[in-house]
Amino acid sequence: MSGGGAPVSEAEVMRDLALLAGVPDAAVLCEPTSNNTVENAANTARLLRQRGLSRVVLVSDRTHLLRATLLFRLAGLEVVGRAGVSSRSLPRACAAALYEAAALPRSLLRLWSQRR
Secondary structure, eight states: OBOOOSSSOHHHHHHHHHHHTTOOGGGOOOBOOOSSHHHHHHHHHHHHHTTTOOEEEEEEEGGGHHHHHHHHHHTTOEEEEEEEEOOSSHHHHHHHHHHHHHHHHHHHHHHHHHHO
C-alpha cells in the first residue's frame, strides 16, 4: 500500500481496509511517506527490492492507471496487474482525464530531475 498524507496516510487507510477484508497482516507492506505518484513508485520499488521483490498490482482511479503504470515501470517494477476504480460521474472522469494529461509531463520532469 502506497501513499502519504496526514494525520493518517493513504497507505495506512488502505492497509486497514485490506486487513478488514481478510488479507493477512504479513502480506501487507506500507509505504506511507510519498507525496505524489513519482514518490509512490520510487519508494515502493525501494521497499520491495529490500525484500527481493519486484512485482506489483496497481489499483487506482481508472484515469490514473496509465501514468501510474508508466512511473512504476520506470522505477524498475513489473506491473503484473491493474485494476481501475471508475469515477463517480462523467464530469469527474473528464476532470480526472484533463488532470492526468497535464500531470504526465510534470511527473516525467520530476522523475528526470531526481535522477540527475
